[in-house]
Amino acid sequence: MNETLKNTGLFAVVAALIAITGFSQSWNSALLILNMGLISAIMALGVNLQWGFAGLFNVGVMGFVALGGLAAVLISMEPVGDAWAAGGVGVLLGLVLGAATITAAVLVTTRMAPGRVRTATVLAVLIGGFILYRSVFDPSVEAIEDINPANTGYLGGLGLPVLLAWPVGGLLAAGAAWVIGKTALGLRSDYLAIATLGIAEIIIAVLKNEDWLSRGVKNVIGLPRPVPFEVDLQNDPGFVENVTDLGLDPVTASSIFVKLNYSILFAVVLVILLVMAQLALKSPWGRMMRAIRDNEVAAEAMGKDVTARHLQIFILGSAICGIAGAMMTTLDGQLTPGTYQPLRFTFLVWVMVIVGGSGNNFGAVLGGFLIWFLWVQVEPMGLFLMETMTAGMADGNWLKEHLMDSAAHMRLLTMGLILLLVLRFSPRGLIPEK
Amino acid sequence: MDVLNAIVALSNFVLIPAIAYGSQLALGALGVTLIYGILRFSNFAHGDTMAFGAMVTILVTWWMQSLGISLGPLPTALLALPFGILGCIALLVLTDKAVYKFYRAQKAKPVILVIVSMGIMFIMNGLVRFVIGPDDQRFADGERFIISARTFREMTGLSEGLAFRTSQGITIVTAVVVVIALFWFLNRTRTGKSMRAYSDNEDLALLSGINPERVVLYTWMLVAGLATIAGVLYGLDKSFKPFTYFQLLLPIFAAAIVGGLGSPVGAIAGGFVIAFSEVTITYAWKKVATYLLPEALEPDGLVQLLSTDYKFAVSFVILLIVLLFRPTGLFKGKAV
Structure with a gap:
């Protein structure tokens, strides 16, 4: 089977999975998965730039994502x-x-x-x-x-359009990455890992405690949106007429329409970043990066400035995570510093990159969609599994109740298992580096 | 009198909590450092290993409590501890055989092993939440205090009270016993010596006929013991919550790196350095200052350098300073 065909097939499988969600559950949840999948794919692109291109072990993704979220508040809220x-x-x-x-x-x-x-x-x-x-x-x-x-x-913020927050989120994350990179990049790989892990925790601590900046755990809600509100659409006679002509219920249609708008915006960003990452990978700069990754000493002997290049790509990758963070906060319409958790925002992105295929941009994007889909869908699947397993037990049996309550934690187990299986049997991921 | 009161306040709020916390961090860091020295990777799953060991102990404790078994004034958890350690050993040896062994045979790069340990971290985290749930669990029983603040005030006549909790006393005593036993094992026994030899120079150790699989097996067993003890002590002293254990990863790694990765003495020193800096920097010094300074100079504010929520920042800054000025840590660690 030829490679392009196989890769297209993999993407088609993920698309089919989302479509099945649309048919069997609802198009609303399918679009939710798609939107977060787009954002996850962008985060995975950022991590892939650092790990796949340059071999930098950054486990502070959560911090950069949160900084992007902060940018959304600082740009779009009224002062x-x-x-x-x-x-x-x-x-x-x-x-x-x-x-x-x-x-x-x-x-x-x-x-x-x-x-x-x-x-x-x-x-x-x-x-x-x-x-x-x-x-x-x-x-x-x-x-x-x-x-x-x-x-x-x-x-408050500056009261500017929220779309402006996306590039600004990238800049904010890039600034933080510069400071971290300057101090920590000379260190060995696992020291860099611990350093980034710490920085991410500190950024979250700042967001949680500096109420003057981000309202802390009181959360900032009601961020302006780049797309119309559902209620406005439902009150718009033109829109209602259009969708009723199509045979749709205006309430459902308005929420789908809004989500589709987000999907289009996110898809545009993803495509731009993907094209740029792809061009970078094929350029002399990308080859130099991989040369440095594969043998630092040899690259240094060839006159390449390893530390400066590492700093450069660390900043670029973190900026992409910042953009994704700003997009996510825009989608949520609120900044909730209490919800940032390393397992969800750092390590899950790592699973996406490893499973998708580190070093390959398309792999990272595929991993972003696939793992996000699983992250969302493992919970209902786990519940179903538990129901089947405990079908023979009487209602009110303590074991049955415990198993049903714990089904939600299946997703962590599953993610770990997927990561280990991929590392063991297909260490280069679903779409390996060329 | 004021000086005495100041000393008592200082011991009550800074010295005793910091020593107890430092002992817990030191035990955790010893586990990290042993894995780093012998298996040569940073184990991201260590916090969750601690949580798993503590979880088994808690389950056995509950079972013992339901049977009416208790240790009198001491917490029942101490009786359940050996079972927790056995459970943790079983899990770690199983993960080693099922997962790590494959990469060892391949001679995989350390960073691959770190990513593998990330996968194990997910699984252990999920396992713990699956069995015991993500919420706070209390399992301490027995006497709460060795000396309560009131008894101390009545005993000494000072206005400042000193509370010495049982969990803190147990933590300190256990840590001392465990550390002495560990060093005796590493320095005096044949297996301990072979472990150190393997850590110092793998090839030379292999040449002299040391069985690497045996060394690795003993390492995991020691790590399981240390992690479970650290986890149970932390849970007794504070409370058991799976997510807190995951977050302990940062101060524990900071302690191991500050001390010098791969050096057991360093891990202990690092644990106390981190604990003391966290506690002193986030403590509100107003009380102590009020006793010591003349009235005119008494501070208005809390004299707190940083709010307690920034304790991660403290361990992190110390880590960074040490890495920048002494990259191998206080006690010369190894670099892979």
Whole structure:
């Protein structure tokens, strides 16, 4: 069987799986799977860039995704005027002071000769700067969070169109990736893994606790949407007439129409990124990346700047995850920092890349769709399995109830099993690297 | 008097919790470091291994409690601990035979083994949630306190109370016993010596007739024991929740790396470094400062450097500092 045919077949299988969901459950849930599948595919593309192209082990995907989500809030929400008046300047000044302290400490470390004097100066700069920063920052934060805490209590955003948040989410993630890459990329692979794991936890901690920025666990809800609201469509006589002519119920049709709009937007982004990733892979730059991945020492001997290239691709891959994060928050219409979990947002994306085929962009995209489909559908399947298994038991039997309650946790088990099976029997994934 | 009160407050809120937490981290980090030294990869499933061992122990504890078996003032979980360790050994040896052995034979790159351990992590995480559920579980019984704050106040006449919980006492004693036993095993017994030899130089160890599969088997057994003990102690001291154990991965790895991966002494030192920095940096120092400073200088705020939610940030920053300035850790670890 020829390769293109096989790959097209694999994509057709996934499309058929989603279509079956549409016919057997509802087109709404099929489109939900499709939309999150598109976003997952973009995340997988980002991780594939880092792992598949360059062999960088990034397990901080969740952090970059969350930063993208933050961008959606910062760009699209209306600014809270009172909060800005109360403490906007103070917060910004505090942040500048904090950054200045760190810069000063770094400058002292690099400029002064090593010794006790240097250690003392660095410590003095850090401690003094920290006290100064807290004394400016804390009162402003308190002032902001006191303003109507039930509804706002944060600075709000810029009130710009939400679509703008997607590239900005990428930029935000890229900025964070630059800082992380600068410090951690020189390290060995598993140190980089731990470092990125830690950064992701810290980003989530910041989003959860800095209420002035993201409302913390109070969540930001009601983000503006790039597509019409269902209610508006249902009240639009033109739309209602059109869909009734087609023989559809206006309520269902409006929600499907909105989801389709999202699908189109996401698909456009995915195609653009996929084309770019594909061009990059085939370019001399892509070959250089793979050369570095396969043998760093040889690549360095050929005059390639390994650290700089690693930093570059780390930033690019993280930016893609940031874009995906902003898209996801736009789709949800809310930022809920409490829901970011590493198993779902970091390790699941890794399963997508490994199962799909690391090093192959189409593989990563396929993995994104397939694994997301399974992640959603394993739960009902697990429930069905449990029902069949416990069919003989009496209702109210403790074992039966326990098994039925636990069916939801089947998905983690299944994901682990899929990952291990693929690693063992098809380590290069469903669509291997050429 | 004020100085004494300050010391008591400091011990109550900083020293004792940090020593207990440090002991738990040290036991966890010892497991990570043993796997790194002998199997040569970072085991991402370690947090979930701890959760699994603790889960088996909890189930046996509940069973014993239902039969009316108890240890009097001590928690029943101590009696159930050996069963937990056996269960954990069974699981780890099984995963080794079913999964890791294949990659060892292939001489796979360490990073592949890390990804494999990610798969194991998913499975163990799912298994634990499947059996015991994702919620908080309480299984501590027996006396709650060795000294309660009130008894201490009455005993000494100080205004500041010192509470020393049973779980903290047990944690410290158990950690000391386990560490002594582990070092005796590694330094004095034949098997322990062969493990160290294998860790130092694999080829040389193989040449001198050490059976690698045996070394690996003993490593998993030790790791299962350490992980279960660490998991049960953490669960007794705080509470058992599968997700918390997964999150422990970060401070545990930080401890192992700060100490120097592959070095058991380093893992213990690293555990305490991380625990003490986390507790001191997130502790509100107002109380201690009020006792020590003259009234004019008394602080208005809480004098808390960072809110407790940022404790991950603390372990992470320390990790980063150590990696930047001393990449092999405090006690020279190994680099694969």
